[in-house]
Amino acid sequence: MKHRQRALWTVVVAAAVTALAGCGSGDDAVGNSAAAADGAAALAVVATTPEVADFARNIGGGDVAITQIIKPNVDPHEYEPTPADIQAIGTAKVVLKNGVGLEKWLDQTIASAGFKGAVVDSSTGVTLRKGDPGDEEMADGDPHIWHNPQNAKIMATNIEKGLAAADPARAATFAKNLAAYAAELDKLDADNEAAFAKLPAADRKLVTNHDAFGYYVDRYQLEFVGSVIPSMDTSAELSAKQLTELVAKIRATGTKAIFTESSLPPKTAEAIAKQAGVKVVGGEDALFGDSLGAEGTPEGTYLGAEKHNTQVIVSALGG
Template identity: 75%
Template structure:
């Protein structure tokens, strides 16, 4: 179905391009572009591009806040933006499985920057790690795409972005390098602040249950214990079986886990039901974690740094109580 939609959108894009050409006056010249036109796929990647590119880039963000990237389906506007871009920046690690076909349909011939290059990837998720035998081998081929939840990975991502921007617009390379230095310092501070916050929580209380398995890199970085997730998968397409639900409730009780954390881009209904059965509090609403997305534009949580600070503060406060 998605492929059919892309074919229709490609035809639409061609018609729009034709209309634009017909409307232009003979001999008229387009104004010189002063900013590098960049398409960024996810809210996190778009925020990175804005911080490194500064006033020298014009960023079109494909996936809007609180939209599930695992289930995203591109629109005609996305194709048009990609067709007009000089650079496309993606998260990578298979998160944007729709992107390659969309780029082909848009006729984009420019550079695609994979911000995940050089990041040490987790193989599979926690549920795959717990699998045994032949099933584990099949699932182990998948890598966890939620790389940005470790600030050290975010530093690799923004470095890749800076290199991509500099190659596309060499005249602005010094500005991009300066922005990278300043932003990397902020990422370092985020990491040290997170570590300091977790140092106040006893190791026995550092237990995490979330909507889906999106925090593997965060858990590894700050030495937490993954108890389970409502959706037993790295993406959001799976569902708990009755046995898995019963097992998760039992594990929450047995481990003394204090809370279940909902996520901003996923409905909290099942999370609330499991929390009620397990007799623990559910953290949702304004306190929901940003697992796959960022907050609304113009809010502190609308930036990567703000969303990650929010996540740490919410989790630490809940587990300390």
């Protein structure tokens, strides 16, 4: 991620200090004083990404009050923290992050907030994919770890441990919730494998907006042909030479479709698909690469978004 607005940081911090002094949280999360089912105050938790927040909701249930920093369909690679983010972190007991360098803005935000609680890195223990060492976004490895449900189980387990450490009285409840959610993740994984087993290996070729699906590709034995954005950095653009090469590769491999992503504009993908003579999959069928769907929809959960991705990919490549 390129921090193009570093010069504005002092202004952001000053505004946050004013907000902290003058008001409570204006976020859409339940407030820190919310009562849990046992009558005690819910544990105040900040989660950076939609995926991490969803894991936390499944593990914490009504015993946690979660403030989600990055909203649906907001690109995490280009995110800039706000005064409200600093305020939320300053009043939280636990901060949950994806890790693997995805939230490059977080350390400075935590310092500005004066946060003294626990920071839980949900990526701990995940076997990371390495990429082009020249890609700044891949310096710590590929951060899109959640696209393998087995990695999601590791992330959920790390979150459960962090919540239990911060609130030991509810540790048994968190552990019970984790066991139930882990079973759902295993079912998602098995359903995905069964869906791709019906798709001939020759048809399992994927072209997406950017390289967000490496763990998914590896887990389900797909072939990654290329991406419209040649980097983890979603602000990067294909050169004329790269565009020509991608079109040629799509034609040579017999790839059937280009998949757009919900948090990225589809214009370039549509242009490349037209040149390559293949269909572009977008609109309501756009994949959830960096984000989840809108709150209140099935795709607004991790399980729903991943089911959507698999259904769309298998349908498009099998058609």
